[in-house]
Amino acid sequence: METVVSGIRSTGNLHLGNYFGALKNFIKMQQENNCYFFIADYHSLTTHPDPKSLHTNVKNVLTEYLAAGLDPETSAIYVQSDVPEVTELYLLLNMHAYMGELAKTSSFKEKARKQPENVNAGLLTYPTLMAADILMHNADKVPVGKDQEQHLEMTRKFGRRFNNFYGVEYFKEPAAYNFGGELVKIPGLDGSGKMGKSEGNCIYLADDPKTIEKKVKRALTDQGPSEMNSVKPDYIENLFTILNVVSTPDTVEFFEDKWNKCEIRYGDLKKQLAADIIAVTNPIRERILDIQNDEEYLRRVSIMGAERARESASKTLREVREIMGFKPF
Ligand code: TRP
Numbered sequence: 001m002e003t004v005v006s007g008i009r010s011t012g013n014l015h016l017g018n019y020f021g022a023l024k025n026f027i028k029m030q031q032e033n034n035c036y037f038f039i040a041d042y043h044s045l046t047t048h049p050d051p052k053s054l055h056t057n058v059k060n061v062l063t064e065y066l067a068a069g070l071d072p073e074t075s076a077i078y079v080q081s082d083v084p085e086v087t088e089l090y091l092l093l094n095m096h097a098y099m100g101e102l103a104k105t106s107s108f109k110e111k112a113r114k115q116p117e118n119v120n121a122g123l124l125t126y127p128t129l130m131a132a133d134i135l136m137h138n139a140d141k142v143p144v145g146k147d148q149e150q151h152l153e154m155t156r157k158f159g160r161r162f163n164n165f166y167g168v169e170y171f172k173e174p175a176a177y178n179f180g181g182e183l184v185k186i187p188g189l190d191g192s193g194k195m196g197k198s199e200g201n202c203i204y205l206a207d208d209p210k211t212i213e214k215k216v217k218r219a220l221t222d223q224g225p226s227e228m229n230s231v232k233p234d235y236i237e238n239l240f241t242i243l244n245v246v247s248t249p250d251t252v253e254f255f256e257d258k259w260n261k262c263e264i265r266y267g268d269l270k271k272q273l274a275a276d277i278i279a280v281t282n283p284i285r286e287r288i289l290d291i292q293n294d295e296e297y298l299r300r301v302s303i304m305g306a307e308r309a310r311e312s313a314s315k316t317l318r319e320v321r322e323i324m325g326f327k328p329f
Pocket residue numbers: 005006007008009040043129130133134142143148151
């Protein structure tokens with residue numbers, strides 16, 4: 001079985017795009033691999049979150065991932081800051097991470113531009129902390145989006161460099177987890193290409209049915225096609241893309257047919273779309289509500305996850321320290 005490490009940012013609520021773009025595949029991935037899922041709360045410190053919201057953010061993310069189907073019996077699900085080994089590995093790796101290469105990272109340059117008043121060392125060494133997360137479990141695979149590919153490349157570089165420097169073959173080179181063609185990009189309801197928090201066009205897993213109906217109703221449409229079999233404008237295509245992932249093939253075919261014959265009624269389409277989105281999100285939302293109120297469950301899950309993560313992390317750290325020459329008296 002291969003080892004997979006996935007870090008989850010502890011900001012914001014999960015939306016339909018997160019679900020179909022990643023999470024749904026994680027549920028299958030965790031059956032076939034030895035998975036470590038963790039909430040990257042140390043990473044979130046680079047932007048100086050309010051102490052009052054730090055824990056709440058972590059709790060929300062943990063709750064929503066569990067509600068969506070990450071299984072704490074199958075995978076190690078933990079909070080990064082519950083595993084202190086990561087900070088030590090981070091320190092050790094930092095000794096072989098160079099200022100020049102860190103400062104050249106796209107994410108660093110972007111953050112430095114966005115928050116010129118707070119270009120801290122944590123921001124600069126973000127890739128080393130991420131490398132520590134991954135190398136700590138000697139991962140084979142890491143599911144990453146486009147924006148994280150460079151960080152994964154740096155992880156490989158740091159691992160290789162460590163191996164070369166100390167003349168060992170210790171760290172494996174983690175590859176990107178490949179979901180094949182299965183990853184779906186969910187568009188926004190406003191005609192834009194992508195559903196995203198900053199775009200303000202999201203349907204959240206925690207949205208109640210009324211809210212979802214309202215959001216779908218507001219989606220951009222027009223008077224309908226005037227020619228048979230015409231190409232759909234982007235904003236209509238987007239509705240069909242979402243329909244494709246939430247509805248049955250019969251339903252999709254029905255509306256495709258109506259479109260092609262210029263008989264489509266957007267009111268009907270939207271009603272169906274909202275109902276089928278709700279069928280996906282509502283069971284998750286109900287679990288969110290249950291888990292949110294079950295502090296004891298969240299405590300148990302996080303302790304169990306941290307124990308599993310620390311077992312693997314402390315083994316790595318022991319070996320790394322030995323390779324580097326640390327010895328007890
Ligand atoms: N940097 C990742 C993000 O912003 C989160 C992350 C931290 C991560 N450590 C990781 C992802 C380790 C995968 C593996 O999304």
